[in-house]
Amino acid sequence: MEETLEARLERLEDLEAIRALLADYRRYLDGKDFRAYASLFAREGEFIAGEGDAIRASGPEAIFALVDGMRGTLLTDQGGDDVHVAVNEVIELAGDRATANSTWVYLIRGEGDVPEVSKIGHYEDELIREDGRWKFLRRRAPMDIPTF
Amino acid sequence: MADDPTLIARLQRLEDLAEIERLFYEYRRHLDARDMHAYSRLFCTDGEWTGRTGSAVGPDGIQAMLEANLSPNPAPPGATSWHIVSNPLIDLDGDSATASTTWSLIRRADGDEPKVVLLGHYDDVLAREDGRWKFKRRRAHIDIPHQPA
Numbered sequence: 062m063e064e065t066l067e068a069r070l071e072r073l074e075d076l077e078a079i080r081a082l083l084a085d086y087r088r089y090l091d092g093k094d095f096r097a098y099a100s101l102f103a104r105e106g107e108f109i110a111g112e113g114d115a116i117r118a119s120g121p122e123a124i125f126a127l128v129d130g131m132r133g134t135l136l137t138d139q140g141g142d143d144v145h146v147a148v149n150e151v152i153e154l155a156g157d158r159a160t161a162n163s164t165w166v167y168l169i170r171g172e173g174d175v176p177e178v179s180k181i182g183h184y185e186d187e188l189i190r191e192d193g194r195w196k197f198l199r200r201r202a203p204m205d206i207p208t209f
Numbered sequence: 210m211a212d213d214p215t216l217i218a219r220l221q222r223l224e225d226l227a228e229i230e231r232l233f234y235e236y237r238r239h240l241d242a243r244d245m246h247a248y249s250r251l252f253c254t255d256g257e258w259t260g261r262t263g264s265a266v267g268p269d270g271i272q273a274m275l276e277a278n279l280s281p282n283p284a285p286p287g288a289t290s291w292h293i294v295s296n297p298l299i300d301l302d303g304d305s306a307t308a309s310t311t312w313s314l315i316r317r318a319d320g321d322e323p324k325v326v327l328l329g330h331y332d333d334v335l336a337r338e339d340g341r342w343k344f345k346r347r348r349a350h351i352d353i354p355h356q357p358a
Contacts, residue, residue: 073223148293149234181291181315181323207321
């Protein structure tokens with residue numbers, strides 16, 4: 062059956078909304094606005110990272126506490142001293158769900174005040190439309206270099 | 210609305226742009242995963258790849274060339290690579306298109322650190338084959354470091 066124009070348009074809108082979600086994620090993260098960051102996760106949303114997926118939290122409140130606690134350790138204390146460059150997105154839509162794969166590069170203000178490529182990894186995402194907005198149902202952020 | 214040919218054409222343009230951009234990221238994903246088969250299927254039946262590794266035509270030829278020239282990924286944390294693909298510019302012309310993108314290659318350096326080792330760009334000719342956008346011709350250029358003529 063021929064897909065309706067409206068359905069085709071909605072696919073493009075969904076792709077764009079998901080790209081905006083991925084961009085908002087890194088914007089709030091690097092801006093140290095961890096409340097706004099946590100609000101990008103679904104009510105049951107999960108964040109998973111670290112060696113053996115040991116760093117994890119479920120739900121916006123717990124995710125806020127987890128990421129806020131990374132200040133000065135996994136993240137720089139001050140905004141402007143680090144940036145996540147999110148690239149290479151491949152998004153698969155399936156109605157009110159979607160999956161996405163992308164690459165992250167973590168740059169920091171290095172010694173001598175020069176930008177330094179500190180880490181690289183990737184994101185494996187499960188996304189959900191919740192209350193009419195696309196959100197992270199599960200974001201796994203494994204690091205690829207350096208090795209854990 | 211459903212029968213408006215102008216709207217259909219405008220929508221089709223956006224769909225084509227989205228599919229072609231996605232093709233660029235699938236390309237680097239299969240390449241970095243060293244999935245040479247999936248990578249080679251992104252090319253047209255007579256699709257051509259040209260770059261430092263050589264030149265080859267058709268999915269089977271491209272797969273064979275890559276398998277001969279690129280070592281597979283060793284077990285983690287082996288020397289693996291990540292292509293960062295950016296700045297896509299796409300010009301559509303019906304069932305064909307031209308495009309350019311920039312790429313950088315990050316490798317695991319001594320000391321288990323990420324290091325940017327190459328910068329370059331792609332020049333592409335694309336074609337719709339059996340309803341899917343594929344590479345008709347991809348030229349991979351290295352800009353840094355200088356390449357001997």
